[in-house]
Amino acid sequence: MEHWSATLATSTTDTGPQPPSVAARLAGDPKVVCGGGFILFLIIIAIAAPLVAPQDPLAQNLLMATVPPAGFAEAEPGYLLGTDGLGRDVLSRVILGARVSLTVAFVAAGLACLIGSLLGLLAGFLGDRADAVISRLVDIWMAFPPVLLSILLVAVLGAGLHSVIIAIVVIDWTRFCRVVRIETMAQSQMDYVAAARTIGFSRPAILFREILPNVVPVLIALLTLEMGIAVVVEAILSFVGLSVSSDTPTWGGMIAEGRQIVHEGWWVLAAPLVALFATVVAFNQLGDGLARSLDPVLRR
Amino acid sequence: MLLAVVVNRMAVALLTLAGVAVVVFVLLRVVPGDPIAMMISPGASAADIAALKAHYGLDAPLLTQFWIWTKGVVAGDFGTSITLHVYVTEVLASRLPATLELAISALVVAIALGGGVAVAGTLLRRTAGETVIDGLNSILLAVPDFIWALALVLLFAVAIPVLPLTGRIDPALAEGFATKFYLAESILTGRLAVAGNILSHMTMPTLALALPLAAVIVRLLKQSLKEAMVQDYVLLARIKGFRELRLVLQEALRNAVGPTLALTGVQFTFLIGGTVIVERIFAYPGIGNLAIDAVINRDFPLIQGLVLLFGLIFILINIGVDLTVATLNPRLRHA
Numbered sequence: 001m002e003h004w005s006a007t008l009a010t011s012t013t014d015t016g017p018q019p020p021s022v023a024a025r026l027a028g029d030p031k032v033v034c035g036g037g038f039i040l041f042l043i044i045i046a047i048a049a050p051l052v053a054p055q056d057p058l059a060q061n062l063l064m065a066t067v068p069p070a071g072f073a074e075a076e077p078g079y080l081l082g083t084d085g086l087g088r089d090v091l092s093r094v095i096l097g098a099r100v101s102l103t104v105a106f107v108a109a110g111l112a113c114l115i116g117s118l119l120g121l122l123a124g125f126l127g128d129r130a131d132a133v134i135s136r137l138v139d140i141w142m143a144f145p146p147v148l149l150s151i152l153l154v155a156v157l158g159a160g161l162h163s164v165i166i167a168i169v170v171i172d173w174t175r176f177c178r179v180v181r182i183e184t185m186a187q188s189q190m191d192y193v194a195a196a197r198t199i200g201f202s203r204p205a206i207l208f209r210e211i212l213p214n215v216v217p218v219l220i221a222l223l224t225l226e227m228g229i230a231v232v233v234e235a236i237l238s239f240v241g242l243s244v245s246s247d248t249p250t251w252g253g254m255i256a257e258g259r260q261i262v263h264e265g266w267w268v269l270a271a272p273l274v275a276l277f278a279t280v281v282a283f284n285q286l287g288d289g290l291a292r293s294l295d296p297v298l299r300r
Numbered sequence: 301m302l303l304a305v306v307v308n309r310m311a312v313a314l315l316t317l318a319g320v321a322v323v324v325f326v327l328l329r330v331v332p333g334d335p336i337a338m339m340i341s342p343g344a345s346a347a348d349i350a351a352l353k354a355h356y357g358l359d360a361p362l363l364t365q366f367w368i369w370t371k372g373v374v375a376g377d378f379g380t381s382i383t384l385h386v387y388v389t390e391v392l393a394s395r396l397p398a399t400l401e402l403a404i405s406a407l408v409v410a411i412a413l414g415g416g417v418a419v420a421g422t423l424l425r426r427t428a429g430e431t432v433i434d435g436l437n438s439i440l441l442a443v444p445d446f447i448w449a450l451a452l453v454l455l456f457a458v459a460i461p462v463l464p465l466t467g468r469i470d471p472a473l474a475e476g477f478a479t480k481f482y483l484a485e486s487i488l489t490g491r492l493a494v495a496g497n498i499l500s501h502m503t504m505p506t507l508a509l510a511l512p513l514a515a516v517i518v519r520l521l522k523q524s525l526k527e528a529m530v531q532d533y534v535l536l537a538r539i540k541g542f543r544e545l546r547l548v549l550q551e552a553l554r555n556a557v558g559p560t561l562a563l564t565g566v567q568f569t570f571l572i573g574g575t576v577i578v579e580r581i582f583a584y585p586g587i588g589n590l591a592i593d594a595v596i597n598r599d600f601p602l603i604q605g606l607v608l609l610f611g612l613i614f615i616l617i618n619i620g621v622d623l624t625v626a627t628l629n630p631r632l633r634h635a
Contacts, residue, residue, distance in 0.1 A: 139316060140316050140319045140320060140323075146570075146573055147573050147574065147576040147577055151576070151591070151592060151595050152324070152327075152595050152603065152607075155595040155596060155598065156327060156328065228442065232444050232446060232447070235446065236446050236577050239446075239577070239580075240577075240580065240592055240596075241596075242596075255450060259450065259453065259581065262453060262454070262457065262458055262465075263457075263458065266454055266458045266459075269450060269453070269454060270454055273447065273450050273451065273454070276447060277443065277447050277451075280442050280443065280444070280447065281439055281442045281443070283442075284441070284442030285438070285439075285442070288438065
């Protein structure tokens with residue numbers, strides 16, 4: 001029965017010259033290669049953090065406080081990006097901070113994607129009352145300012161990584177729900193769904209085996225973009241002091257410390273800010289590239 | 301027709317607001333951690349805590365608390381802030397003008413900047429200039445207000461220290477205002493030196509909020525303009541001998557601006573949400589900065605008031621956008 005839908009799908013697209021494979025298209029897209037390359041690099045750095053970090057990121061040395069980065073007057077060897085107000089190595093802390101950021105990016109965005117897409121699939125496929133209830137819920141959700149809601153949630157749940165992840169999932173499932181709902185509605189009108197229905201596929205089978213695979217390309221791009229958002233939200237919550245405890249280095253926490261002593265040591269703010277910027281841009285470029293390469297409508 | 305749509309939208313909006321109010325009310329009270337725990341001294345006895353709870357009505361059953369609060373809200377009384385010991389409505393009224401001035405300035409800057417770059421990109425289409433604009437913009441689209449704000453701190457408060465880092469106005473100048481709309485009032489009363497001081501304080505937060513929105517405007521408006529530039533009416537105007545700039549500004553822009561306007565409205569709500577963190581970074585005394593303090597201190601009445609205020613602002617913006625779009629596009633008037 002899989003064959004049936006497969007032949008239906010290919011017979012309509014097989015008329016022109018064979019398009020390049022998805023893998024070839026992805027490898028040829030500079031956005032995917034650069035964005036994905038940087039994220040991969042970051043993942044490796046984060047996993048190998050204790051080996052890569054030149055210093056102990058937690059070791060304080062008040063005699064070495066606010067040492068500027070290498071190349072500036074009064075720089076000290078061994079502290080490439082200088083030290084913070086407590087004499088801790090900035091580079092090592094940025095490296096270790098990548099762990100929290102990436103954990104939140106993958107876990108929070110993944111869960112938001114899972115929940116949002118499920119509800120979106122149901123709303124788009126079932127229509128009627130289920131659609132009305134879920135859509136109304138999305139509307140109410142989106143009436144909250146996201147930053148305020150996330151701070152509210154984390155304050156309520158108590159500071160910590162779990163709360164940050166829950167807050168992102170609770171707020172951002174709507175992004176997936178809205179897109180997947182519309183996409184599912186569009187796919188439900190397609191001939192292959194009618195065909196599957198005619199030959200007696202059960203409704204769950206139609207939804208998960210026929211429609212879902214066609215929604216996945218949009219979902220992957222959206223998930224990548226959401227990871228970039230999650231990294232920023234975590235940084236904002238760390239900045240406000242509501243994320244992980246202050247002895248674990250996070251980019252947002254470092255930015256908050258750097259903001260306080262910006263006139264004595266600008267590098268304490270600049271280093272994590274550049275890391276955050278690069279990560280967010282990389283996730284976005286990767287998401288853009290994936291959307292362009294995977295979306296059948298946008299393919300040229 | 302239009303009136304019916306507005307009334308309908310208002311009804312739905314009020315229902316949404318009520319839903320939001322209930323969710324926040326329950327959420328705040330079912331989870332551990334209450335405002336009393338934040339304000340008592342370590343040596344307080346259980347009797348002291350109970351007395352304080354009774355004083356703020358936090359010992360009553362949940363439904364009773366909600367009933368009392370709802371009655372108050374309908375009568376315009378949002379309760380008293382637990383940490384500031386002032387009426388919530390008073391706190392909000394004194395802080396809202398600062399945020400409104402900031403958000404509206406940011407909106408104006410975003411439209412001017414985004415519109416200008418979009419028009420420039422349209423004039424430069426199919427040249428290296430357009431490639432540069434598109435490339436830069438695709439990166440800028442990813443950068444949120446939080447990162448902009450801190451980058452601006454590094455640029456204008458550290459590298460080239462020309463702008464004040466925190467606050468809304470020099471404390472010495474903050475005297476003799478009849479309203480809390482400092483910027484508008486100082487301009488209208490001709491106190492230009494004061495207005496200049498306020499603007500120098502507002503530059504960094506305004507830019508941080510405006511730049512992400514400007515990037516969105518550039519992308520969409522440039523796309524719409526390029527599509528409009530190949531339409532017959534532009535061709536006709538071109539045959540008449542109008543200059544390129546005039547073609548873009550007078551012919552294409554009028555027809556291309558609709559989608560951008562609708563999107564700008566939606567994005568304006570994001571901008572208002574962004575004031576929360578941007579005001580925090582620049583210690584700007586608006587409702588966003590207030591919201592973070594209220595949440596950290598578990599100031600229930602203040603949080604509830606703020607959430608309703610934000611919700612109301614969002615709803616008003618959405619209705620305003622729908623009306624503007626409908627007025628500008630006759631085809632949508634009956635949709």
